[in-house]
Amino acid sequence: MNSAARLPGRISPNALLITTAAVPLTGWAVHAVALHKRLAATRRDPLTGLLRRDAYTARARRLLARHGDDVTLVMVDADHFKQINDSLGHAAGDAVLAAFGARLTAWAGPRAAVGRLGGDEFAVVLELASDRRAQRLEQLVRMLHTPVVLDDGRTVDVAASIGAATPDVLGTRVLGTRDLTALQRMADAALYDGKHTGRAVLATRQHATVPSINGRRIGRPGTATWGRAA
Template structure:
């Protein structure tokens, strides 16, 4: 009997020792998880859930390096956004931005780099082979032109201009060059409800008021109804 009690005592002490040693590790795991969540939060825009500029740039660069010519950079600019804020209020404007963020996330998928660059300007970098490009950009245009229903029941008619740039079409895999070309292509189709694919010419389009003006002679996809 004494031997049984001594054995139980040893087991109990060992269990207590292991449990005590595990407590700091468990506490650190919880702390690390909290830090990870905080870090993830700093990488994302709280309104749209999209990546902030720095996080988007880093992830976009990795996607370009991994997928090369099968990569596409898409620039999106909300049309008439100021009018929404002025006539329907800033909460309505926030709802529109949040809706655009959700639609871009759904369209691009979890492996893409989808970011809010500022205000009503967005960018997405994703793997998108040439044979699927036209269909997918048409799909994006349709999604972005779907009205947004507010919590109070009002409906906001929304639209967005879309420009895209692929390394093979632009002649560069540099993120900055692709972004310039996609932005210039976007302005070729501004307010027209279409997606425009950039060419090499768009890389050299001069800037107007801080934004790049587009040129004719580009491929156009997805005119909204």
Template structure:
């Protein structure tokens, strides 16, 4: 006999509800586990930033919403291999985690912040032109702040940043903006300044996404009072 019907005959309605709740509870547990697996697929477990696909989907939505007020930034952690080689991979992981936290804090909760490579990050956010210089200068200061490891060691860090806007590049396509920002980043590598892409950066020959040759760049001036020399390093 069906166990549910048997329960009804012996114990009444309460038993039916209890028996019905068992599969519902099972589905709830399954749904929770599925949600966690999906979330894990969207988020980098080390930095808690979005993975490439999730970042790209969110970034495209932000570009469609904010148009010319949006900005795409590419960030490359400088000398990361030396950090790993000299201090160990555990220290390198702590540095990456710190960078993820700083990028998230800087960009805010409504931005798309992704880890798209080992030490490469990308951001899409709403950043109107009248605040751009000040905010990007703030980003560089944050990324140059030494990282203190759990054992008390202090790691000097720095990053190279390239940025692109729809108005300056002439496109609202995320791939075009990222490529322009990435090429601008490499034009200003280790300079300590954010390089803002122009339309010229969309036509520079590249190999595997990295620019071949150098062209004139537009480096954003630092906000008043925040001038600082690049950190020393290998």
């Protein structure tokens, strides 16, 4: 009997060629998926899941170009973070940072650029109309001042300093990195005006001209604030 007749099904030469050729393609596909995952991981902070600085900057620039004056940039610093690390341990500090990342993501929504710039410093760029700005900033203050519950049941009181800036204060449509930097500097200056006050501070035109060192302001211009009393 022909040996081929004993097989449950015969594989044609063409099918065999296609199957053989598909093996390296499948290998490359797996490699491509793994590479994509590694590249995606480099865009995200492993602790908070937020965008790293470069990825945040690229997304923020796109939002600024697309939405112009309807964009708000928010800078956030965790208050008394070193004290949390020193008194409760670095695991507790990591839990607080992760909680802040989750809360910022929930507050900003999926279309925003939410980044961890380093340490306990965060930045958000989102589309936010002026008539909703005060309400949303008040909401953010409440979210970031809600205690964090650790895995072991302990509760950590947390707080944050928040500064915000909008393109209309600059008097020009924001389109590039240079303008993003200017907005971040203004929001940072506003943040330091409201440091440890429990309020979000919206930058005014005065913040655009405040002398600064490494983005940290010197002096105290007028401010508009929203949020909790200190």
